[in-house]
Amino acid sequence: MIMSEKKKQEFYKALVEKNPQYDGIFFAGIKTTGIFCHATCTAKKPKYENCEFYLTAEEALLAGFRPCKRCNPLHYPHSIPDEVEILVAAIENNPEKRWKEADFHELGIHSATARRKFKEVYGMTFVQYARSRRMGMAFKKILTGKKVIEQQVSVGYDSPSGFNDAFTKIMGNPPKKTSISIIYANIFSTPLGNMISLSDANYLYLLEFTDRRGLEREIEKLRVKQNARILPGNTDVHTSLVHQLNLYFSNKLFQFSIPILKSGTPFQMRVWDILSSIPPGQTMSYQDIASKLGDKNLVRAVGNANGANQIAIIIPCHRVINTNGELGGYGGGIERKKYLLELEKPIGK
Structure with a gap:
């Protein structure tokens, strides 16, 4: 916030x-x-x-x-248990590390105990802590590395220059193919906290809050699927996105005109199309969407497709609520969902 x-x-x-x-x-x-x-x-x-x-x-x-x-x-407000202190030190020694069960045993720590104590002390799990540290390093690179030398990009990524993208260390390299695409990353502030956008000259690929759970995995899948390097840098798509979001949060715009590239299964695409059809200021239940798809038993599948949406706000998954009128879940957090629905409420009257 x-x-x-x-x-x-x-x-x-x-x-x-x-x-x-x-x-x-x-x-x-x-x-x-x-x-x-x-x-x-x-x-x-x-x-x-x-x-x-x-x-x-x-x-x-x-x-x-x-x-x-x-x-x-x-x-x-508490002193840190020995297990937690050892883990914090281990993360700082190797922030990019993706932790596995065997890693806890090497440190002589029982993973379940360590995770529980981590939650008690910090209010977040060990996985959240390690992930936040990794992602923070990548985000910092994006924020401080806006200037990209295009000639260096076109030379290739196995060159002696050692040119790497913002996520290489924490996610590894995408598959090596003849053609590598470039996607540019930007982080910007909104009234609901920082967001990250991934775009190229033609499309917006991802728009999420930086603290969204599972964001690391989303970006990893995107890099592999698009065989892309993610570099800090601006695009016309991103500039238009920030401008339109500023208008949106100022109650001056509720229909976006950002070109987006949806990447999902045929079923997910159908769900996202329905989401995009929900007018600002209105909501639809998971049951409503399932019925529109012709099968009222698809509620759980609809929920999963809703959660897989990678374009927050523009593809308005926040407008989907439970059948009983309760807000239901939201990848960006319930408080944000509530804020967005309140923001849009006047337009629906």
Whole structure:
């Protein structure tokens, strides 16, 4: 979520004064060092313009910051169990690592115990923590690597230059084929938090909130399917997207004209077409969509197709609710779904 300037000033004052009442309330990301701290950190205080403030550790990790070793921001409000401390250190030694069951045994840790304690201390699972750290590194590369040398791209990726995309280390290389496509990544802010867009000169491939669960897997599948390198860089499609989303969040636009490339099964495509037909300010139930498809027993399949949508907001999966009127699930989180439906409500009257 976007934080008000007043709240940022309040948090900065607490950071400068080392106010213990704010420990655990916010995390301060320090741009010059790449670390995040809690309010009472004893390190030299940065300038205000070099600070970013987050309400959760996951947000700070996804922004590319690592825990400060001096103030140990993740120790609050409890001391960290030995298993968790070992795992945090292991992640920092190899942030790109994709953890498997055998890796826990090598550290002499029972995975179930470690995962449970991780959840108790940080409010997120070990998998979420490791994923957030990996994705944060990739996101940071996108945010700081806007300039792409096209000649370097056209030479090829096995050249001595060692030119890699933003996700190579954490996902591996896509299959090597004769023709490699280039997809450009951008991260931008919205009133509901940061979003990532993947696009080329012709289409938008993905639009998601950066903290969406399963985002890493979505991007990995996209890279393989399109045999693509994902590089930081702008496109006309992305520029139009940000412009239209700004109008949307300002209640000035509710019909998008962004060219999108849908990539799914024939059934998923049919569901997404129905989603796109739901007018702003209106909702449809999973049962309604199943009936439109000619089989009321397809509710679960409809839900799965809805969850597989990779173009948030524009393909409005947030307009699908339960038959009893409850909001149901949403990949970006229920609070965001509620916000979007409230935003669109006036247009449906």
